[in-house]
Amino acid sequence: MHRPPTAEAEVAEELAAVRPDLVSRYTAELPGARAAVLTRLWRALAHEPLPWVTRRERARDALVLRLRDGRRLQGPPADPYATAAYVTVVHLDDLAYDDPARLTTDLGVPHGPELAAELGHSVASTALSRAGQENPADEWPGTDWEWEQRVVDGHPYHPNCRSRPGFSVAEQLAYGPEHRPLVALRLMPVRADECLVTGGWPDGMRDGGRLLIPVHPWQAAHVLKRAGDEGPVAHPLMSLRTLALADGGPHVKTALSARLTSSLRDISIYSIGLSATLSAFAETLTAHTDGLLHFTRTLGAATAHSPDLAAVLRESPQMYAGSGERVVPVAALATTGLPESPGWLAEFARLALTVGLRLLELGVALEAHGQNLLVVLSSTGAPLRLVYRDLADIRVSPARLTRHGLPVPELTGRIVTDDETTLRRKLFGALVAGALAGTAGSGTALGAALETVVGDLPRTPDLVALVENPLPAKALTLMRLSPGTPGDQWARLPNPARFGVRHS
Structure with missing residues (x-):
């Protein structure tokens, strides 16, 4: 039977045409890339409610794992918070698999072929990303975008960590932040009276009665199919x-109607309409964190x-760095070596939990x-302070805000909820099972950091829920295998908090 070429082979062929100097390095990186994606997939198989x-x-x-059809899937014990690629092979009955795409195909589950194709892209793109790396400099970056480009492997827990279907090899090299390109944006002229605008719009992006909306060149070529006007050059972020x-x-946040990891990266009209209100509301919250958080x-x-044709202009987080300070995306902290110190990790966890739980108590759940x-x-x-960006997917509780005497902003839609489970999942899943876990790199390190700090935090119902219940995390693989189920689905991970909350 003829088998179509794999994503790995397709990328190798394209790479030979556009960057032949990288082919041998790409090939050498493939086994490690398969292990990186297989480790993420095994986490999902071990812990998600499949x-x-x-x-x-x-x-x-x-x-x-005992499967419904009677087969048996076996692998190493699965630490849901591990970031190292420690799974190199799993066995489905008597067959060994080191390729996550082939394993997913042979599992034969509903929507498995689509996920298998994405996993193949994820492996190939991860190997390509690693192949393009230069020897890291010992000195820390001086600009925000250089920190962003240090994140090579993408999402620490999603098997589709580097899946970029629809992007050719040349486009990945031209637009992927880990390849450190400069990207020439396009400007699409649209009559101002045909646009929804919130906040200000710069004069430099206007042409008489028209707005010049910045567009990613991939979007211009593949979705809008219009060249537009020449725009500014920019450094892609993670x-x-x-x-x-x-x-x-x-x-500049641009629309990108491609599926990266899980989601299509367009910009909804809903989020544009609320952006100015959310930004103004967020500014009022800083005073309630004793200056430990800026938006x-x-x-x-x-x-x-x-x-498909929208853009958001945001301040650079660099605005909130003082003399001698650096603003680092949490995803890039692992490249600093700082989290290897248990004391540093505990102080960072203390800062993050203090801020996150304080805002949750007031009525704002950050993603x-x-x-x-x-x-x-x-x-x-x-770690001194935190900076938060992109308010489009936070959750706001009018009831909690009112209870604390805070004004309720004029918001509508999915952002507004008083449901405690929804609020806690939003914060705990992103901050603890995501940011803190990815920084710690293992359940042992995460548990030790939490054990050091939670007894000193205010004993709110949210804190008790955090330490006494399983930890919520998005069931990322289940969501990709359930295209007909809208919204988030959740896994309940073993709680790394191996302790109780001390009574004050």
């Missing part, structure tokens, strides 16, 4: 569709009443994962 896994049996040196203008101006302001947002959350470091690396 309907075709009927039982999980744990032994000292193995985990056995989300790929958000870029830092090279002249030191604001960050990057939204300077302006515009849409041509289409999620504080490693991309949205940044930390201000002193010249010696001490």
